Amino acid sequence: MSVRRLRTSRRRVGVIAAAVAVLLLGGVMMAVNAGAAAAGCRVAYTVASQWQGGFTANVxxxxxxxxxxxxxLAWTFxxxxxxTQAWNASVSTSGGRTTATNASYNPAIPTNGSVSFGFNGSWAGSNAAPTSFDLNGVTCTGNVGQPSPSSSSSTPPQxxxxxATVAAMQPGTNIGNTLDAIPDETSWGNPLITRELLRHYRxxxxxxxxLPVTWTNHHGPAPDYTIDAxxxxxxxxxxxxxxxxxxxxxxxxxHDSWQWINTYPSDKANVLARYRALWTQISTTFRDHPQRLTFExxxxxxxxxxxxxxSYPLLHELNVDFVNLVRRTGGNNATRVLVLPTLFTNADQPKLDALLATINGLNDRNLAATIHFYGFWPFSVNNSGFTRYNAEVEQDLIGTFDRVYNTFVARRxxxxxxxxxxxxxxxxxxxxQNRGELLKFFEAVGYQARIRNVTTMLWDAGQFLNRQTLQWRDQGLFDLMKASWTTRSATASSDQVFVARSTAVTNRSLTLNLNGASFQGLRHGNTNLVDGTDYTVSGSTLTLTASALTRLLGDRSYGVKAAVEARFSQGAPWQISVISYDTPIVANANGTTSAFAVPTQFRGDILATMEAKYADGTPAGPLNWTTYKEFWTHVQPDYTAGTLILKPEFFAEVTDGARVTLTFHFWSGAQATCHVTKSGTTVTGTTT
Structure with a gap:
């Protein structure tokens, strides 16, 4: 986590997990002398995922x-x-023969070098893997000039x-805010790590x-910086x-990164001495540990x-120093996988390119790159109106995976x-975040990681797994994440159906995002709903009938009245909440900049976001480029108390004496409005 996220870390609390079908044509690569004139090649064809009528393959x-x-590269299915769709190559078919041709950016394959591409395909009846490939007209037999030896896809990474080592690590999770907590393991509210916890993860x-570890508070002074035994x-x-x-x-x-390593530009000698001392002790301690231990x-x-x-040359110096130091400690460290970060572990192209140059210069085949990903920022914190997993949020996600794949994975x-x-x-x-929109994001990360061969490690600081009870705080969310390790899950345009209590019940429709699955039915509790009576499906449109909704709504009191599960041929089910509501009502309020809340009758509805504008329509409060404020940081609903709380952080950037119009947007589509005026530390709110 970064220093920015550290400020909220105490509160803020998976590409190959199961076996996939792998066909290795030719098996183990034979040694080839530099400058060899003979032609030869080897192809690894992997079906990363498969569903009825479709599949994803990597080559x-x-x-x-x-x-x-x-x-x-040519072959016959x-x-x-x-x-049907390809990346990192152009694919065409003629006379039953399929041909993949290099993209403009990956035409070169050096001796013993590799190139990768992938595609989505369709099938009917069966999906047998190709048995022969040829590269530029030469059949890929696995070696040069002689039949290839046999091999087994179950051989552990060497x-x-x-x-192979990094692929075997998928999926992964962090045990965050624990050994990295300051000053001690339990300082940020998490329990001690137990073997039972690790067994549960497995x-x-x-x-x-x-295992994030902060060493700053656990070592002695210069010059030895001896780690506490x-x-x-x-x-x-x-x-x-x-x-x-x-x-x-x-x-x-x-967290050593921002506690002292960040002073490297002005204090090189001391930072480098400390950095080397710590990594020398850590490397020496673990040098005989198996290769399943990796260092970042x-x-x-x-x-x-x-x-x-x-910063790029500074990080280059520390990365190179780390690799050379660990290698010199010998033992298994001579070939241990070492993981090097980009600047800020950011996936912008210049940062990826800088790390690529470092890795290429090191000429060490036991290196991996690492980045972090928390999604499109306005969506990930719910500000600027990004309440939904929309096209912009998705493109940010896909673009990130494309960049890391093309920069690193395609180069092995x-x-x-x-x-x-x-x-x-x-x-x-x-x-x-709305739960349904969050599920779409998590499903997409799992899918992109799988087709791009990126190993993912969930940041879990206690917000996903309850480490006291070893139970998932949201079992459905974990089920979807787990499904994403091997397949796709269907989603829908929403996970909520709102029905106004003040009006007659009518049919309600949702759009299904099938993601390669086929719809199988709806279930309420242990009861299967009846196709044609309780619901209909036309193409990708799912409609709940008025008669079914009337039954599910019961007495129509406010709130969630029923949970219906949409089930599909693959992946996790999609839960739909049927909600009885009426438009929320807000009331006048008085308070201070440090304690102000708008009395609110939510009447079954749920807050999505809040807008704040001055009389001339310009944005009021923080985030002065948008009228939409940040959920929980600037506005927080309290459904139990019946209030909408405006935070001191909001009023800190509101002009004194100016009238601000607040528009509360709810997930039903309803809105409620009030006006607030700040005078010093006093705040007055009216609905007129």
Missing amino acids: AVTNLGDPVNGWR PSGQQV PGDAM SQGYRSVR AWLARVRQVVDWALAEDLYVLLNLH NINEPQFANSTDDQ IPVIMGEWAVLNYDHNRPGV
């Missing part, structure tokens, strides 16, 4: 002969499959195969854990427990008073998304 081509500049399908033993205990539970582990320096040198690296262009450099979630999701602050 990795390794050149075992002379360097290639401009490639064409044994079951008549068709490619030193030197960072791609039982739920996780293959790796990231008890602290080092505790970290080792947790690492050993995780390994014993068959988990991979990613161990790092965490710095969490979210940043440098004080430095531009990005000034593995990527770990070391943290991901949305910034302000927290079980203690319900409603920051």
Whole structure:
């Protein structure tokens, strides 16, 4: 987590998990001398996911002969499959023969180098994998000039195969705000890590854990910076427990990044001495541990008073120093996978390019890149009106995965998304994101990670798994995440159907986003609803009939009256809440800038966002580029007390004496309006 997210961390509290069908044509790659004149190639064809009538495949081509500049890979589908969409290559079909041609940015494959592309396809009857490929007219037999040896896809990753090691880590989770808490493990409200917790993660399908560790408060002074023996033993205990539970582990320096590493530009000698001392001790302690332990040198690296262009060479120096230092400690560290971050672990292209240059210069095949992803910022914190998972939010997500794939994965450099979630999701602050919109985001992350071969590690600081009870705080959300490791889940335009109590009940429709699935039916509790009577489906439109809604609404008192599950041929079900409501009513209020709340009759409705405008229509309060304010930071609903709370952070940036019109937007589509005026620390609110 960054220093910005650290401020709320105490409150703010998965691409290959199951087996996938892998066809390795030719098996183990044979050694080829530099400059060999013979031609040869190897192809790994992977069906990453499959659904009725469709599938996603990834293809990795390794050149075992002379360097290639401009490639064409051809094959025949044994079951008549068709490619419908491709990435990182252009794909065409003629006479039953399918041909993939390089994109403009990936024409070169050096000797022993690889290139990857992927596609979505359709099938009927069966989806058998191709049995033969040829590269530029040469059949890929797996070696040069002789039949290839046999191989097994179950062979565990070996030193030197960072791609396989990182793939085996998918999916992963963080144990956040714990060993990285300041000053001690339980300081930020989480319990001590137990072996039972690690066993539970493994039982739920996780293959790796990231252990963020802050070392600052646990070592002595210069020049030795000796790590406290008890602290080092505790970290080792947790690492050993995780390994014993068959988990991979990613161990790092965490909040040290902003506590002292960020002063590197002005204090190079001292920072470097401390950095080297800590990593020397950590590396020496763990050098004989198995390769399932990996090291990440710095969490979210940043440098004080430095531009990005000034920071790139600084991070390059620390990354290179880390790799050289760890390698020198010997043992398994000689080939251990080491994970290097981009600046801020951001996935903007210049930051990716800077890290790529570092990795290329190191010429070490046991390196991986890491970035973090918390989604499109306005959506992830609910400000600027981004309450829904819309096209802009989705394009930000897809663009991130495209960039990391094209920059690293396509070049056989593995990527770990070391943290991901949305910034302000927290079980203690319900409603920051609508649950259905959040589910769409999580489903899309799982899908993009899977087709782009990116290993993901959920940022969980206690907001997803209750570590006291070892139960998921939202089982449905976890079920969807788990499904995304192997397939897609269908979603819908909303997970809520609002029916006004003051009007007659009529049919209500939702648009289904099938994501390759087929609709199977609706269920209420243990009862299957009846097609044609309780609902109808036409194309992607699901309609609940008035008669079914009348039955589900019961006495029509305000609130959620029923939960209906839409079930599909694959993935997690989609839950739809049937809600009885009327337009909320707000009342006059008086208070102060530190304690002001608008009395509100919610009448079954749910707050989505709030707008604030001055009389001339310009934005009022914080975020002066938008009229929409940030959920919970500036406005917070209290459904139990019946109030809408305006926070001191909102009034801190409101012009004294100016009348501000507040428009509260609710998920039913209803709105309620009031006006507030600040005079010093006094606030008056009226509805007229």
